[in-house]
Amino acid sequence: MNPEFWQEKWQKKEIAFHQAAANPLLISWFNQLALAPGANVFLPLCGKSLDIHWLLAQGYHVFGAELSEIAVQELFAELGLTPTVSSAGNLLHYRAEQLQVFVGDIFQLSENTLGPVAAIYDRAALVALPDAMRQRYAQHLITISQRAPQLVICFEYDQVLLPGPPFSVDSFEMHKLYSSVYSLNCLEKLDVPGGLKRKCQASEIGWLLTPLQSEQN
Template sequence: MHPDFWQEKWQKREIAFHQAAANPLLVSCFQQLALVPDSRVFVPLCGKTLDIGWLLASGYRVVGAELSEVAVQELFAELGLTPDISTAGKLQHYKADKLEVFVGDMFELSQAALGPVAAIYDRAALVALPADMRQRYAQQLMTISQCAPQLVICFDYDQAMLAGPPFAVDSKEMHKLYGHYYHLNCLKKQDVPGGLKRKCQATESAWLLTMPG
């Protein structure tokens, strides 16, 4: 998935993937991460998701990574925040209050620039990437976060019926990507009301990834 694909989506406002409320699986499952108040949560490929507002309102600090500067500008504006903008290597760094976002290619984000995070919330990143990019993405995520625990939300459906994104990521794929590093627990699975994009039956799952032991 070339970066221009997502830039064009935002420029043309083809953002049906942007939900109108915080994700229900986030709301019902996030406490399973057992984070203390003010913990720093990393949200990769965050767009301007309302999930960030929910995390902030729940007492967490949020650091995101997003390719589209348009999305990040709208995120801060919709939250009523005026960011300080600086440069972090090849990325732009937006920061205001308890929210910061790195703008640019997430593969250019280093562990040093990101800093310590208590957990990762991945709702729209893994499922946005085609199969040939997921392994690289998973390795990058684990490297820069030092294998922080994760709440991952993904879809499972017949990929032959819909081209994606979002792409289908089933249990086998999750274990292939993360099983050597994390203990995986599927917390909840539910049908997507009306099907995915109203085209095919799909399930949405929440996975908790924690370090063994």
């Protein structure tokens, strides 16, 4: 999947993946990360998610990475924020109050550019990437976040019935991607009302990823 695919989605407003409310699994389980008030939370491939609105309302500082500048401009506008925009290497850096978003290829985002984050919230990033990219993506997040804990929300469904995105990421793959660094806890599995894209039965699953003790030392 190339960047032009997502750029075109935003240009044509084909953004059915954009939810109309904060994700229920986020609201139910984010406290499991046990973050300090005002902690930095990183959202990869964040779009203009209303999850960001919810996190900001809880007092967290949100750092995002997003390919589409259109999505980022709309995000700040919908929040009523006027960002300052600067360059950060090959990325653009949008910044205002508690919110910062890096615009461009997430693989160009380095640990030094991102800075310290207390946790990662991944709702629509891992499942947006084809199988060939997910291993690279998972390792990149581990590196730039210095193994920060994660709340990851995935879909599980019969990939034969629907080509994706979003792609199906099952328990086996989650463990393959992350179990060398994290302890994985499946928090909750919810049926997707009406099926995924109204085409096939699917589940939405929340995972808590806690760094293994040996990785923290």
